[in-house]
Amino acid sequence: MEGSSVFDSEFERSLFDLRKAKLEEIVKLGQAAYPNHFSASHTVPEVRAQWGEAQFDSGPEALEAPRVTVAVAGRIMAIRAQGKAGFATLQQGGQRLQIYVRLDAVGEQGFALYKLLDMGDHIGVTGYLFRTRTGELTVHVETLTFLAKAMLALPEKFHGLADVELRYRQRYVDLFTNLDAREVFVKRGKTLKALRQFFDERGFLEVETPMMQQVAGGAAARPFTTHHNALDLDLFLRIAPELYLKRLVVGGFDRVYEINRNFRNEGVSTQHNPEFTMLEFYQAYANYHDLMMLTEELIAFVAKEVNGTTITNFGGVEIDLGKWTRLTMREAIIKWWPEEAGPVPAIADFSDNALFGSLIERAMAKTSNGPMAISYTMLNIGFGRIYWNWKNSTPLGKLIAELFELVAESNLIQPTIIYEFPTAVSPLSKQNPDNPDWVERFEFYCGGFELGNAFSELNDPVEQHKRFAQQLEDRAHGDDEAHQMDEDYVRALAYGLPPTAGEGIGIDRLVMLLTGSKSIRDVILFPLMRKQPLASSS
C-alpha cells in the first residue's frame, strides 16, 4: 500500500503502520491475523431479541440461574479500558451489544489481546449474559477471538460521518456508522420483497429483458450508448423495458413484471439518478381502470409490509398511502389553478388551440405585473415558456401536459391518480374510443413528484406505426427524446397483442416516500458522483 492513494494523509499512513504493529503483537499472542471463521451461537440482534430490554421486567436474576452462555461476533464501535477491566460495544446487524472484559476472567493473554483492540476491529467473544448496575445487557467475556483489524480511523463516534459527499462516496463507512442510513436500505430490501410477493400472489411471472438494446424505446429520454466489439454493434442501455415486456405478452405470458435498472442520460437532481430502478408490469385482458385499483392496493400493501402502516412522513407532511384521489389532468389544472393567474380555465380552453393560447396569454399577463414574489416570477416564466411553445405550433396536447406540470404537479402531496392524458405525449397508449385526442393513461403522484405511469396499451399495429412515424418527425424537428422507430415491435403487435394494461413505478422514489428521504441519493447505495480530484500523494 506504500505510495497508494488509499491514505488521505500522513496521519492515516502512520496510524496504518501502528495498527500493523499491533496486528503483529496480536499474532504473537497466538491469534490469527486474518482468521476465516467464527462459530457464533447467536447474532447480536438475536441476543437482544431474546434477552434485551423487553425482558428486563423479569429482573436481573433472570439471567443468573442458570447462566446463559453465548458466542457472538461484531465490530467494536466503542471501547473503554479501566485498568484491569474494560467495556466495549459490539455492533452486528445494525444492533449493539456491550461486552465486559476483565483480567481475572479472560487471563493474561486474553487481556493483552483486549488492550491491543481498536475501534472498528472485528472480534468474537464467548461468555455469559448479565446486566450491569445501570441495567444494560452485557456479555461477561470468558474468551476473546480476534477476527479482523480496522487499519483506518473511524469517524467521530458521536456524530458519525456527517459529510454528505463522504457518506455517498464511502457508503461502506456510512452504513456502519449511521444506522439510520442502514435502515433505509433494509427498508429498500423489504420494499422489493413486498413488491415481488404482491405480483407473485397474483400470478405474475418475473422476467428479465435486455438492458442493452439496439433501439432504446419505451420512454421519452436520451439513452447512453455503448458498443459490442465482437459483433461490431452499437448498443443503447435501455431507458425502459416496456417494448420487450409487451412482446412477452404477445408470446403468451399474460402477466409479467420486471424490476431492474433503467439508464437515462440526463441531469441529476434530488429526484433523478442516471441509473434508477423501475418496476414494470403488464396484465393482459385489463385496462387502465383495472390498474388504478391495483396500484392503490399495491402501494398500501407495500407500505404496510415495510412500515407496518400506510402513514408515512415526508418533508414534514403526513401522507396516507391508503387514501387516494383521482382527477383527470384537466380537472387537476383547474383545481390547482393559481390565484395569481386570473380566472380558472374552462374545459373548452383545452380543446381549442386558439382558446388555449389566449388562456396562457392571459395568465402570463396576470403574473407579470404582480408583486415580485418568487411564485409570480416562477409562474410567469413557466407560462412564458408554454406561450412560446404555443407560438411555435407545439401540439395542443403537449402544451396541456406542460401546463399540468407547471400548475398542478408540485401540489400533489397526498396520493393522487391523474388520468386522461393527451395523445401527443403518449405514443404507446390506447386512445379513448370517444375522443382520439386523449388516451387511456394515468400517472400517480405522491409527495409532489411522479411515482408511476400506466396505460391501456396500444395494440393496433397500424396506429402504432403511425405514432412512431410521428415521433420520427418530432425527432427530425430537434426533439432528441422522441421515440425511435421499432419495426420489430410493430411486427410483434401485428401477431396480436391481447388487450393489455401496463404500468411502470419508480422504485427509488417509492423508497424515498416510505423512508422519508428527501434525496434519491439517500436511497441509492452508490449514487453517481463526479470524478474525485487526484490525491496528491499518488
Next chain:
RNA sequence: GAGCUCGUAGCUCAGUAGGUAGAGCAACGCCCUUUUAAGGCGUGGGUCCUGGGUUCGAGCCCCAGCGAGCUCACCA
C-alpha cells in the same frame, strides 16, 4: 447547463476587525476491575480544496478552477 451556499487535523466543528492555526472525538504514553458521548494527567497531529492576485501581512478580500449541497432547467 444556470443561480445560491459550502470546502479548516482522520472525523465533528470554532476561527472575532486581514496580524504566528483552535476545541471535542479519534491517536500515542501513564493511572483506573460495573463503564456507557467513562474519567484524570501528559504528548503528537494542518498544502486552511487547488492555482493566481491585492496587501508590509490572507483561513478571512478579489479572480479562475475542482468537488459537494440546494434551487432551477431536462426528465421518471
